[in-house]
Amino acid sequence: MEDKKIDEKPPFNGADPPAYEGPTNGQPPPDFEDLTARLNNLNLSQSSAVPTPDQCIAHLKFLEALHQLRESVAQTEGLFDLISPPEKKSEKPSEQRENAEAQVRVREKRWAVYVARAVDRFETWWNMCIPSTVAGTPSDRLTAEVYLAEQSPEFRPLKGKPIMQLSQDQLPPLDVLMVWHSYMLNPRCFLEDCIRFTKLDFYATPFPFQHIDQCIDSVTFEYIPTARARSHWEQATSRMWDNLHEPMEKTLLCPNSGNGTPKHFASFPWTSGARIRIMENGEMNGGCGYADADFQGVCETCSVKFTHDYLRVQKFRNDLVAWNTKHYPLPGTILGRQGLPEPATKYTQLPPECWVPNLLISGMTVFDTLEGATKPDNDAATMTDVKGVFEAGVKDRKTIIALGMRAGRLPPSARTAIRRMLNRYWFNSSPFALDLVGAVVRQGSFIDKMHNIDWLRSPALQSTMVRLIEKYQRFFGIMKDNPWKLAVPTLDVDLAWHTHQLTPQMYYTYSVKATSQLIDHDDKIAEADLSDAFEWTSKTYSKMYNEAYSQCNCWYCEAVRESHTSTFSRMTKKSDMRQPDEGCPSDPLKSAHISAHNAVRDTDYTAQARARVKAAELDKAYHKACARARKKGRTPPPRDDYFYAYAYGYPYFFPLYYPYAVDPCIGGAGVYACDPAGVNTGAGSYGACAAGTCGGMAAAGGCGSGGCGGGGCGGGGGGCGGGGGGGCGGGGGGGCGGGGGG
Numbered sequence: 001m002e003d004k005k006i007d008e009k010p011p012f013n014g015a016d017p018p019a020y021e022g023p024t025n026g027q028p029p030p031d032f033e034d035l036t037a038r039l040n041n042l043n044l045s046q047s048s049a050v051p052t053p054d055q056c057i058a059h060l061k062f063l064e065a066l067h068q069l070r071e072s073v074a075q076t077e078g079l080f081d082l083i084s085p086p087e088k089k090s091e092k093p094s095e096q097r098e099n100a101e102a103q104v105r106v107r108e109k110r111w112a113v114y115v116a117r118a119v120d121r122f123e124t125w126w127n128m129c130i131p132s133t134v135a136g137t138p139s140d141r142l143t144a145e146v147y148l149a150e151q152s153p154e155f156r157p158l159k160g161k162p163i164m165q166l167s168q169d170q171l172p173p174l175d176v177l178m179v180w181h182s183y184m185l186n187p188r189c190f191l192e193d194c195i196r197f198t199k200l201d202f203y204a205t206p207f208p209f210q211h212i213d214q215c216i217d218s219v220t221f222e223y224i225p226t227a228r229a230r231s232h233w234e235q236a237t238s239r240m241w242d243n244l245h246e247p248m249e250k251t252l253l254c255p256n257s258g259n260g261t262p263k264h265f266a267s268f269p270w271t272s273g274a275r276i277r278i279m280e281n282g283e284m285n286g287g288c289g290y291a292d293a294d295f296q297g298v299c300e301t302c303s304v305k306f307t308h309d310y311l312r313v314q315k316f317r318n319d320l321v322a323w324n325t326k327h328y329p330l331p332g333t334i335l336g337r338q339g340l341p342e343p344a345t346k347y348t349q350l351p352p353e354c355w356v357p358n359l360l361i362s363g364m365t366v367f368d369t370l371e372g373a374t375k376p377d378n379d380a381a382t383m384t385d386v387k388g389v390f391e392a393g394v395k396d397r398k399t400i401i402a403l404g405m406r407a408g409r410l411p412p413s414a415r416t417a418i419r420r421m422l423n424r425y426w427f428n429s430s431p432f433a434l435d436l437v438g439a440v441v442r443q444g445s446f447i448d449k450m451h452n453i454d455w456l457r458s459p460a461l462q463s464t465m466v467r468l469i470e471k472y473q474r475f476f477g478i479m480k481d482n483p484w485k486l487a488v489p490t491l492d493v494d495l496a497w498h499t500h501q502l503t504p505q506m507y508y509t510y511s512v513k514a515t516s517q518l519i520d521h522d523d524k525i526a527e528a529d530l531s532d533a534f535e536w537t538s539k540t541y542s543k544m545y546n547e548a549y550s551q552c553n554c555w556y557c558e559a560v561r562e563s564h565t566s567t568f569s570r571m572t573k574k575s576d577m578r579q580p581d582e583g584c585p586s587d588p589l590k591s592a593h594i595s596a597h598n599a600v601r602d603t604d605y606t607a608q609a610r611a612r613v614k615a616a617e618l619d620k621a622y623h624k625a626c627a628r629a630r631k632k633g634r635t636p637p638p639r640d641d642y643f644y645a646y647a648y649g650y651p652y653f654f655p656l657y658y659p660y661a662v663d664p665c666i667g668g669a670g671v672y673a674c675d676p677a678g679v680n681t682g683a684g685s686y687g688a689c690a691a692g693t694c695g696g697m698a699a700a701g702g703c704g705s706g707g708c709g710g711g712g713c714g715g716g717g718g719g720c721g722g723g724g725g726g727g728c729g730g731g732g733g734g735g736c737g738g739g740g741g742g
Contacts, residue, residue: 035457039218044210049510050473051499053465058209059499060456064221066178067451070444073114074107079244080271082110109671112441113271116291117243118175119436120250124237125172132198135161139198144327144358147334148351153341157191157508160200168211169228175243181207182439184502188339188520189433191504195334195341207502250290255314256304256376266306268297293671305379311429313381317374323358324367331433332421333357337413339518350404356414357421359403366393383425390418446498446595449491464492472496478540480515486525486533490550494595497521534594550594
């Protein structure tokens with residue numbers, strides 16, 4: 001990458017980041033008007049290699065607007081015909097919890113339907129308003145001929161120029177901005193789609209904080225667009241500005257159109273809301289609408305049965321036919337193990353290994369089998385059937401030799417490419433590389449935590465932003481120096497990291513310059529893996545900078561610090577230097593500790609056993625931390641038997657709260673079409689890897705237990721499954737289900 005300038009990473013100056021508490025100089029804290037004025041005077045015009053404090057503040061304002069949107073939608077009684085069950089008064093905590101669960105799940109279901117509609121609206125905006133251009137020149141969709149002929153494809157992401165007409169008067173509605181925001185926070189998936197659909201000017205366009213900030217009230221944080229923006233949206237998309245004013249049915253082009261029948265459409269309710277009931281055990285019926293878990297419907301024209309499985313198979317079939325007829329590469333096949341577009345093999349001029357799924361499909365037997373198994377009138381087909389065809393192809397030595405693999409066996413990176421490609425379909429029937437509904441929902445956890453911490457109203461807001469940007473640069477340095485380890489951010493670091501990713505081209509430049517790969521921010525990591533990696537990150541940061549990584553005194557952070565504090569460091573008093581200030585919060589809901597919005601729960605029995613072991617380890621470390629605190633005369637960190645919190649305004653009880661755990665109102669709650677926080681990596685389960693390609697969490701779009709190649713928060717060039725980041729039996733950085741998963 002010598003022929004194109006990539007900005008140098010700002011060097012660390014070795015100084016400690018500024019404290020979170022701002023200097024008071026004996027003066028009282030600023031009043032409400034001062035805080036509001038500060039939020040109204042942000043400098044968002046400057047660009048730099050890393051985020052600026054004002055950009056992070058603008059990001060916080062946007063997140064608060066999203067929080068207000070979610071609360072408003074979820075608490076609108078009767079929305080989408082979803083009625084809350086009657087409240088039951090009880091003095092028993094267990095019964096109070098059941099009542100709260102019932103109330104909260106109905107509210108979460110309203111939000112689930114709203115988000116599904118928002119993703120549908122974003123797809124319209126993507127298709128009708130985002131041009132397929134490169135440096136202003138209209139471009140056709142990427143083909144195999146163009147991709148393989150490019151000598152330095154790693155520079156392709158830098159060829160775009162920002163879309164200048166995306167001004168304040170062209171901003172889309174807030175729900176569409178929300179989806180775009182979550183999409184960009186999966187850097188590899190976003191890059192992949194922008195390359196495949198040649199929307200490189202869109203990739204070069206930063207998230208428009210400068211214009212969005214002018215539309216957000218600094219007191220109420222309400223998003224108030226211009227009249228021209230409303231008019232432009234409705235004229236350009238032929239859709240209503242307000243999500244809630246749109247029809248209550250989803251209309252789809254029937255995949256069976258043209259297969260002996262004329263072109264026709266089928267319409268289905270977004271949710272079968274009138275039939276959803278909270279059952280006696282507190283669980284929610286799935287519902288059979290388009291945004292429901294058990295979607296079922298019949299096309300009135302051709303009698304084909306629609307399900308989520310059917311739509312996923314037909315998405316694959318469309319891509320299969322497009323590859324065969326137009327040479328459009330399949331999703332998941334254009335980025336290599338480092339998250340970069342790869343050139344042909346240097347000496348043999350063979351296509352890169354990420355291209356193997358396309359070549360495998362080109363084999364006549366494989367294509368014919370796939371084409372036959374996915375016919376539009378076969379509404380019983382699932383992606384498991386498609387996986388079976390690839391399993392047979394991978395095991396066929398003659399087929400592999402025909403691909404140029406003389407040993408008759410696919411190398412690890414080629415097997416990773418097959419997993420990555422299949423991951424694009426398992427729980428995703430959209431044209432995008434990931435399920436954007438799940439991506440938005442998982443970001444919701446982070447948004448809630450930013451709201452609870454409430455930095456926007458802090459008198460030390462500016463110095464807090466300066467500190468977290470410095471801490472983020474240190475965190476990135478840890479990822480650079482430990483490419484085969486999974487680094488997990490704290491919430492403050494994650495705010496800066498997210499803000500950086502919202503300028504995709506600059507983030508790409510920064511990441512590639514520092515690490516020679518596009519560091520991903522995978523949003524699917526098993527709970528126990530996340531906690532283990534956070535413990536390692538905390539230990540590494542404390543060792544490098546001689547200070548606490550997590551500025552938090554909650555029981556979990558105390559237990560983590562205890563687990564990596566050696567006897568020698570206690571004797572030399574170094575452990576005291578690595579403790580946060582006593583004034584730091586001990587409430588885990590209001591602390592800048594582990595960022596766990598990407599946690600998912602693996603329901604495989606071996607994963608559940610490992611989770612119990614992790615809980616026992618933390619319990620042991622917690623009691624040791626309590627004993628040491630008492631010895632030093634400090635108050636032990638509290639850990640109540642019942643943790644009291646609020647969800648949508650309802651009191652919610654946890655038997656024990658783990659900051660890295662999946663939100664029980666989301667994971668396994670049955671309110672989403674696809675569980676955004678649950679996976680099953682067991683052999684043979686739906687969504688598991690094809691036999692011969694290895695790796696559990698990778699198939700789910702996440703990271704395996706072996707580390708994620710500097711992917712911090714789960715994803716960089718990481719490996720899949722065990723093997724120290726190489727995953728799949730060997731060396732290199734593996735590629736974690738295509739990076740970003742979702």
